[in-house]
Amino acid sequence: MAKDEVKLFGYWASPFALRVEWALKIKGVEYEYIDEDLMNKSPMLLQYNPVHKKIPVLVHNGKPVAESLVIIEYIEETWKQNPIFPEDPYEKAQARFWAKFADEKCQPSIFSAFLKQGEELEKAVKEARENLKTLEMGLKGKFFGGEKIGFADVAIGWIPFWTGMTEEIIGVKLVDEENMTLLNAWFKDVLNVEILKERLPPRDKTLAHCKNFRESLLSAGASASPST
Incomplete structure (x- = not known):
């Protein structure tokens, strides 16, 4: 058989x-x-x-x-x-649900906080926190997939990495240990899964990239989405 x-x-x-x-690495x-x-x-x-x-x-x-x-x-x-x-079909549907929720609710609200300033930032942060608190409901244990990572963890696992940088850039915490205990623990656990951790981009390089991206959008008065 020919190699794929x-x-x-x-x-x-x-x-x-x-x-x-x-996903490719896990497989x-x-x-x-x-x-x-x-x-x-x-x-x-193209x-x-x-x-x-x-x-x-x-x-x-x-x-x-196409489409991740x-x-x-x-x-x-x-x-x-x-x-x-x-x-299990139900658990499979739940995994799809939380991945979709993260893409449709969490990602846009985190990105909105990333771009806002002043009073608009306060409103965006409130919305992002509410969505992240809702996301916490999907945790089945240590991970969204239970005791081992699954589809939802793979789909959503980027959020801790980019949320941490967003918090650093805007100077506001979106996730705190007191109000989102389970999600905060997941933030740490999922990024320590070796097969995921080893493919993360360099944090310093990514942080500088995000800062430059934000500054360019703010100076242009433009709105954009990181979704690809």
Whole structure:
């Protein structure tokens, strides 16, 4: 049988490309990583994702799959070893629910706090805290997947890394140990899972990148989304 050819088009600072890499690593799938310049996207990326023209894109034996959560499900169904999803249909639905909640509620509210100042920052921080407190409800134990990481942890695991940097940049805590005990513990535990930890981008480099990104958006008076 011919060896699978797997390529991942990503961006070093993208949490959405990162979670695809995590899924590939957990599955033990060998892949070629292509880091894109998002200001000058390659013809191959535009060819493989002509609809959204964004990363990440997984190319498996010449066939492209776009959108990070869709890609993770594709990886799960294609390579059966080391399952990411639980077997129980209800638990599987719950994992999808919390991943979707994080993308639709937590990520936009954290990003809003990242961009705001003054009174608008206070409002954005309040919303982000409420969404993160709600996210805490999804924890089934040490992780969203119970005692071992699963789909939701892989999908949401980037939040502790980028939230910590957001807190440092805006000077406000979004998660505190007293009010979000379980989530605070998960923030620490998930980033200490070796297979996830080893693929995190360098914190200092990412922090500088985030600071520059924020300053450029604020000076331009523009709104943008990190979603890819």
